[in-house]
Amino acid sequence: MTPHPEHSEHPDTITTADGRTALRMERRLAHPPQRVWDAITQPAHLAQWFPSEVTVELRPGGAMGFLFPGDSEPAMTGTVTDADEPRVFAFNWGEDHLRWEITPDGEGSLLTLVHTFGDRYGAASFASGWHLCMAALAQHLDGERADVRRDTGGELHEAYVERFDLGRGxxxxxxxxxxxxxxxxxxxxxxxxxxxxxxxxxxxxxxxxxxxxxxxxxxxxxxxxxxxxxxxxxxxxxxxxxxxxxxxxxxxxxxxxxxxxxxxxxxxxxxxxxxxxxxxxxxxxxxxx
Structure with missing residues (x-):
């Protein structure tokens, strides 16, 4: 079962300024930074947990392509903004920006995602999606087949609406x-x-x-x-x-x-x-x- 956001060791948060919202999520992983780096940058690993197939030129300014299931060609493209192995991987994804930062944490790592976007009221959708992706990433790193229950009932989404106070008029x-x-x-x-x-x-x-x-x-x-x-x-x-x-x-x-x-x-x-x-x-x- 996927953990509830309120049960996360590091609370997920959003901040909004100048019309842009930043979603910040942290997860502790029982694997060294290099292994986590490979899992978030290599297409063969990304295919096991990321929401689309990815092609990437792993250098600042490198091109990225995102191929979603059912599409015959990449529906979205991006550009790598940071590629500092094994610490920081960041890229533009359409109009959004994703920054993944890996820091040593004992024998494992602390993985931090900052997703910056313009649609504040989409934050619960983005957070619930990344919540499930990061759970799948942890399973993949543990050598298991990624098998995370989808949020078909919207329970996880609505928990993030409450956490981020997105329902207020x-x-x-x-x-x-x-x-x-x-x-x-x-x-x-x-x-x-x-x-x-x-x-x-x-x-x-x-x-x-x-x-x-x-x-x-x-x-x-x-x-x-x-x-x-x-x-x-x-x-x-x-x-x-x-x-x-x-x-x-x-x-x-x-x-x-x-x-x-x-x-x-x-x-x-x-x-x-x-x-x-x-x-x-x-x-x-x-x-x-």
Whole structure:
């Protein structure tokens, strides 16, 4: 069984600055630095635990290619930025940057990954993915066949959402008024999310929004815009608009973007709290489904 993130000896963390987020993960491995270096840089070893096949020119400025299962040619390319054997291996992967650092730790090593990217709300997807990859790496180094249970239920993903506080909404105050905003990565296909929100009954423009899109603080109003299974907006009875949009996400399912404009800023905190409860309930239901 893959260990829960809260049980890690070194807590996994994220920091965000200037629109970029850095995910930091540390793992102790019972193998010397050179062996770990070979496992994270040589394509034959990478094929046993990394999420894609890799080609690499192991020098600063060297080209990299990433071939995912089912693709006939590399879907992404990268460039090596550091190759200091057996200490540091770093590269660009699309718009992201990955830095692997190996330090001696007794008879073994401490492996540190810093993954820097622009999509803060994708951090739980990246962390849960790397969590499983690093568990597979440890198995490979131990001479075992990498056999890590996939996070099919989203339990690991949701644990990272909680750890990184990625489920919290915000109130934005502008000259045009106040707005509630939530962004959250979900763990089921968009069709499953839509079915849960609509309770299997398709909404219609001009009719009241289904209960799944509402809260006690924001009861249903007439649907003003509808593009199943990606978008539903409705007029809130007290004024303003509620807008649910499901866009492409990071690995597990769609990204939920929910906003509500408010005619009275004094209602913001109560409205925010009600939506927090509703979205947490949705995420928990999807995880169990």
């Amino acid at each position: 915000v109130v934005e105050h502008t000259a045009a008024g106040s707005r509630i905003r939530f962004e959250r990565q979900l763990v089921r296909p968009v069709e499953t999310v839509w079915s849960e929100l609509t309770a299997g009954s398709e909404p219609l423009e001009g009719e009241p929004a289904p209960e799944g899109f509402t809260t006690p603080a924001t009861p249903p109003g007439p649907v003003t815009e509808l593009h199943a299974p990606d978008l539903l907006a409705y007029a809130a009875p007290a004024g303003g608009e509620v807008r649910w949009q499901l866009t492409k996400g990071t690995g597990h399912g769609p990204r939920l973007n929910l906003t509500q404009t408010l005619p009275r800023p004094s209602d913001a905190e109560a409205t925010l709290s009600a939506w927090q409860t509703r979205i947490d309930e949705l995420a928990a239901t999807l995880r169990k489904g």
